Amino acid sequence: MTITDVAPTIEEAPVASTPTAPGRNRVIPILLVAAFVVILNETAMNVALTRIMDDLQITERLAQWLTTAFMLTMAVVIPTTGWLIERLGTRRAYTTALGLFSLGTLICLVSPTISLLLAGRVVQASGTAIMMPLLMTTLMQLVEPAHRGRVMGNVSMVISVAPAVGPTLSGVLLAVGSWRLIFAVVLPIALAMLFLGRRGLTNVADESGAKLDLWSIPLAVLGFGGAVYGLSLVGDATVPFWEPILAIGIGGAGLIAFIARQLVLQRTDSALLDLRTFTHTSFTLGVGLMALSMMGLFGTIITLPLLLQRAFAMTPLQVGLMMLPGGLLMGVLGPIVGRLYDRVGPRVLLVPALAVVAGVFAALSTLTTASPWWFVLVCHLTMSAAFAFIFTSLFTTALGALPRHLYSYGSASIGTIQQLAGAAGTALFVTVFSMQAQVARTAGASEAASLLAGSHWGFLGAGAVMTAAAITALFLSKPADAPEGIAAH
Numbered sequence: 001m002t003i004t005d006v007a008p009t010i011e012e013a014p015v016a017s018t019p020t021a022p023g024r025n026r027v028i029p030i031l032l033v034a035a036f037v038v039i040l041n042e043t044a045m046n047v048a049l050t051r052i053m054d055d056l057q058i059t060e061r062l063a064q065w066l067t068t069a070f071m072l073t074m075a076v077v078i079p080t081t082g083w084l085i086e087r088l089g090t091r092r093a094y095t096t097a098l099g100l101f102s103l104g105t106l107i108c109l110v111s112p113t114i115s116l117l118l119a120g121r122v123v124q125a126s127g128t129a130i131m132m133p134l135l136m137t138t139l140m141q142l143v144e145p146a147h148r149g150r151v152m153g154n155v156s157m158v159i160s161v162a163p164a165v166g167p168t169l170s171g172v173l174l175a176v177g178s179w180r181l182i183f184a185v186v187l188p189i190a191l192a193m194l195f196l197g198r199r200g201l202t203n204v205a206d207e208s209g210a211k212l213d214l215w216s217i218p219l220a221v222l223g224f225g226g227a228v229y230g231l232s233l234v235g236d237a238t239v240p241f242w243e244p245i246l247a248i249g250i251g252g253a254g255l256i257a258f259i260a261r262q263l264v265l266q267r268t269d270s271a272l273l274d275l276r277t278f279t280h281t282s283f284t285l286g287v288g289l290m291a292l293s294m295m296g297l298f299g300t301i302i303t304l305p306l307l308l309q310r311a312f313a314m315t316p317l318q319v320g321l322m323m324l325p326g327g328l329l330m331g332v333l334g335p336i337v338g339r340l341y342d343r344v345g346p347r348v349l350l351v352p353a354l355a356v357v358a359g360v361f362a363a364l365s366t367l368t369t370a371s372p373w374w375f376v377l378v379c380h381l382t383m384s385a386a387f388a389f390i391f392t393s394l395f396t397t398a399l400g401a402l403p404r405h406l407y408s409y410g411s412a413s414i415g416t417i418q419q420l421a422g423a424a425g426t427a428l429f430v431t432v433f434s435m436q437a438q439v440a441r442t443a444g445a446s447e448a449a450s451l452l453a454g455s456h457w458g459f460l461g462a463g464a465v466m467t468a469a470a471i472t473a474l475f476l477s478k479p480a481d482a483p484e485g486i487a488a489h
Contacts, residue, residue, distance in 0.1 A: 026200050027090070027142060028151065031135040034094070034193045036158045038101055038128040041186050042070065043166030045121075047320070048179040055179065058114050061238060066121050068232060073125035075228040075419045079220050079258075079273045081133040082412035083212065089203040093134050098194040101127030105190055109183035132159075133411035140399050140407040145479070146342060149396050153338020156392040157331040160384075164327020167320045213265055216272035219258040226251025228419055234427035273416070274409040277402055283410060285476050286398030289350070291417050292469045293390050295425030296357065296462045302426050303433060303455055304364075304380065311448040312373065322377055326384030333388035338396070345478030346393040353389035354470035356382060361463035365456045369448050400479040432458045 046067060053063045085093045104124030111117040135155060143151045173181040230247030233239050258273075265271040278284045308314045308322065340349060360383040367376070395414070402410045437454030445453060 027138060027202075028135075028154075030193065030197050030200055031094070031131075031138060032154055032158055034098060034190075034197065035131050035135050035155075036162045037186065037189050037193060038097075038124075038131050039159065039162035040166045040169070041101075041105070041124065041182075042128060043163040044170040044182050044186075045070075045166075047167045047170040048174060048182060051174055051179045052117070056114050056117070062114060065118060068229070069118055070121050070125040070128075071232065071419070071423075072225050072229055073122050074129045075224040075416070075423075076221050077126050077129035078133065078415040078419060079224055079412055080217070081130050081415065082274065082409035083272050084130060085134055085137055085408040085411075087212075090134070090138055091197075091201045091203055093130060094197045094201055095194070097127045097130035097134060098190060098197060099127070100124070101131075102187065102190045102194055103127075105183050105187045109180055109187060129415070133408065133415050136395070136399060136411035136414070137408040140402075140411075141404065145400060148400060149338040149341030149392065150335065151338065152341070152396040153335035153392050155395065156334030156337070156388060159391070160327050160330030160334060160388065164324050164331070168324055171320055211270060213261070213270060213272050216258065216261055216265070219254055219261055220272065222254030223251055223258040224255070224416065224420070226254055228423045231420075231423035231427040234431055271409075273412055274406060275413075277406050277410045277413050280401045280406075282401035282476065282479050283398045285472070286346075286394045286401070287414060287417055289354075289469050289473060289476070290391070290394045290398065290414065291421035292465055293354075293357075293387065293394070294418050294421035295428065296361070296466055297387060298422040298425040299429030299458065299462055300361075300364075300383065303429050303458060304376070307367070307451060307455055308376065311367075311369065311451045312376075314373075322373070323380065325377070326380045329381055330384045330388040333385055334392055337389050337392040341393055341396055341478075346397045346476050347473060347478075349389045349393045350473040350476065351470050353386040353393075354466050354473055356386040357390070358463045358466035358470060360386070361459045361466060365459040365463070367452050367455065369446075369452065397476060397479060429458045429462070432461060 049060075049063045049066065052058070052066070053060060084096075088096060101124055104120045104122070104127060107120030107123060108117055109120075111120055139151055139155065140148070169185075170182055173185065226247050228251070230244045230249075230251055233244035233247065236244075259275065262271040262273050262275050266274050266276055278287075305319045305323065308319045314322070337349065360379050363379055364376075398414060399407060399410050433451075433454040435454070436457045437450045440450035440453035441447075
């Protein structure tokens with residue numbers, strides 16, 4: 001399915017009646033390509049940090065804020081997207097997302113200082129945060145339950161391939177010119193998608209008149225921003241030990257206050273993030289499994305490149321090329337897994353996949369300085385294939401358990417928990433990794449051997465979590481194709 005596969009504009013009916021409905025042929029491909037662009041940008045930036053440090057004459061700590069500020073903005077904005085999508089509708093929410101992303105990209109392209117570059121990244125992240133919940137919500141509204149797995153497989157393809165291609169594309173552009181080329185390439189594509197969306201999108205559901213609760217905004221900033229920021233500092237030897245503790249404490253208090261506020265507001269249908277999504281068993285179970293899987297995935301994303309560079313002496317380009325096939329494999333498998341989901345449901349796909357990931361983590365815990373590079377590549381490919389089965393199944397099951405009026409809030413909740421779980425998984429891996437590596441150094445091990453020894457316990461812990469997740473997945477079933485408005489438990 002491509003952007004050129006356009007058909008007449010959908011009518012005002014909010015749900016498509018067939019899997020090839022005109023509305024879906026127009027709306028979902030546009031949203032998929034736009035989501036690909038914004039996610040591609042997110043990962044492409046990481047490779048360019050060293051070049052930016054040299055060009056703008058800034059420290060590594062300050063350059064890292066280009067990633068941290070993006071992540072924090074995502075964590076704060078995503079919880080608001082449920083309300084935003086309900087308030088603005090599909091077309092205006094899309095315009096807001098791509099408009100912010102394009103503006104942020106332009107600011108980054110022309111920025112002469114780190115301050116302006118940081119501002120551009122924050123604006124970019126604000127648009128990025130809206131895009132994925134909007135895509136998920138629209139998909140649920142347009143596609144009938146019997147075909148959601150297949151279309152959700154396309155979403156999984158975007159989520160998998162874009163992060164894998166981003167660093168490779170960035171490396172190619174950096175080889176021929178300035179880091180500004182990254183934004184110069186992304187900007188015209190983003191503007192083209194903004195133009196196509198403005199012309200091709202129509203609302204797939206009525207806009208609501210929901211009012212914005214101003215008290216919820218600062219609570220979201222304190223809660224989600226504080227928690228993600230604090231977790232991102234865990235294991236960072238350059239910051240005082242009390243800083244992450246204080247940030248996580250403030251974040252925890254903010255989250256408790258935010259949740260309490262939403263529970264009061266949802267009685268009058270005016271919550272910023274409606275938590276009644278968690279009264280649906282399949283949604284809660286699916287999101288919980290997704291959080292555990294995200295913790296394992298993000299911990300691995302951080303640990304493997306570090307090991308490959310510092311323990312196996314690989315260059316950043318070599319590491320990027322080794323990680324690329326796994327991301328591409330996840331993308332290729334996404335649509336296939338989606339079709340399987342429509343036929344057999346989640347349990348048959350999830351339990352073996354989670355068990356395979358647990359096995360891969362067990363295998364990675366045996367790495368030594370004598371391990372061949374291809375062993376790591378095989379482990380990464382196997383893990384990537386298993387995660388393709390996991391995330392496609394969990395996205396479809398969790399959102400499919402909700403009634404229509406909670407789709408946008410369910411998408412926002414999933415995005416928010418992904419951010420928190422990713423930060424938590426990274427923090428846990430880094431903490432265990434650092435502590436055990438230090439123990440090995442004290443015992444006289446070499447630097448490479450110490451790093452590998454530290455990683456062993458992190459991988460074993462992640463394997464134990466995946467084993468528990470596989471057992472939990474036995475209780476997850478495909479949501480019933482309930483009539484509209486009836487909750488599917």
